[in-house]
Amino acid sequence: MEKNKLNILNKIFSRSTFRNCFDNGYDKTYSQVVRRYVDNGTGKQNSELISQIYNVLREGYRNEYYYKNTLLNKLLLGIHSVNTTTALTEIPIAKSKADFVLINGKAVVYEIKTELDNFDRLENQINDYYKAFDHVAVVTCKENLQVLKKKIEMIGKPVGIYILQKRGTITTIQKPQAYSVELDAEILFKILRKQEYEEILFNKYKHLPDVSEFKYYSECKKMFLEIPLEEAYLSVLKLLKKRSQIIKDEFSKIPYELKFLAYFMNLKSDDYKKITKFLNESYGGV
Template identity: 30%
Template sequence: MGKNNDELNRMRSYSSIFSSTYFKRLLKNNDYSFINDKIVHYDKNVVGKRINTYNDYIRFVYGELRKNYRNEYVYKNTFINELVLNKYGLSDTNVINEFRVGNSVADIVMFNGTSKAFEIKTELDSNKRLRGQLSDYRKIFKESYIITHENLAEKYLKEDDSVGVIVLRQTQRALKMIEIRKAKINNKICPNTVMQVVRTNEYKNIVKEYFGVLPEMNSFNMFSICEEMIERIPQKDLDKLFISELKKRKTNTSRIKIYQKELKQLGLAMNLNDVKYSKLLEVLNEPIKL
């Protein structure tokens, strides 16, 4: 990215601010140390001028990352602002941050009338694990997408022609996300993988919904009995039942639109309800005290 070492270190340091762990600590203990450390180290001279509150500083840092160091947080946040809200929509949709499938963790997954997995490959990332990740996602998701910078589009378009590609484009005023290739629909779903990714109540619901009744079982044999029954469900039906269960999972997807644009991904990752989000804004709007 053409940055000297000091500038690169500053950007890397900034990128650690948007951490769920730090923000949970801020909410619980009013612990501003993770923000204060950055201000003391890099930005004491701007405090009291255009930056007065912690929220001012968060917006400033996000703007710096957006221009100079587009890390995974910036990609996820732009994806939510640009595509989830403007293209896919929130009605009848469940968006889940970081979803484990096999040996992989999809960055964002989405369930509505279909199931989609999104794997982010920023300019800072390697693609060495990509084939394994896509192979895992195909076991349960109908559509898989790679999200990357437009300068890397050609590389990822050649990777796997069944995978959709979404690119991040830098305009003069903002970041945009554009889907340049739609994913091919995958109609296969692996029952064993379904059993690994769903919760106990979810796999029991799938069995009951399809067979009409739950068999007699106890805590020792429940998993194996349900797995054997789920293996007997036709793939098309299992796919619908799987999507239906994951759409019921409790998330804060419907609230995403009310979150401040820099904090949408953080709100999703922390699964903030309205009360906690109001508290977060309250503590961030405090004047900076060093």
């Protein structure tokens, strides 16, 4: 595919494009993609068009969104449940960003390496993730498996390996094993939002620092670093698990292709109504 076509396929399943579609009933990127990738789009329901566009990804351009959306559908919704498990994405950890994290009784970081990626940064990414979480896995395509196995063997840590098959299923090659020796309390603290570390500190000490605003963050961090690491880690997981903000009944009605977007957009009841309206409307061919 030509590069400009690839760029537009990366933009189509983005929060800004999706929100424009259901807030305004129109988005320039959406219209361009419909014109390029759908035959006779005018008059078809938007839900059908989105399904056809997603199929373009499935058949010939399995980008990061395709991988993330598959992980959310197959793991969070297929194996686990929104009642027991929370998904997180793009979590900054040291110098890396975790693509996808699932938290229930434990936490697993899933690093995505699509057909379009290389493994240049993988060792640094894995080392960073182990500073914040004790289970790490890589999800890639079948063609990358042998290279990935060698890479992980060199890294020498119990990293899991999963393959996203052509048919859209996820195959376990090796499950990630717990590895907590590199957990870093300072890195854990940096992941937390203010109200989260305040809750941990108050639960532990029954008070928060009584210092100036200028010193407040550093004092909070100092108190957090005094908590035994295993206890701090479990407290962090408990707070991160609370981050899910979905309205479960409404979320269940979102089509497969849009689950990942909807999960991470903090949608309100009115948003879900607008989404339903947009999906049921016929495309006007603008």
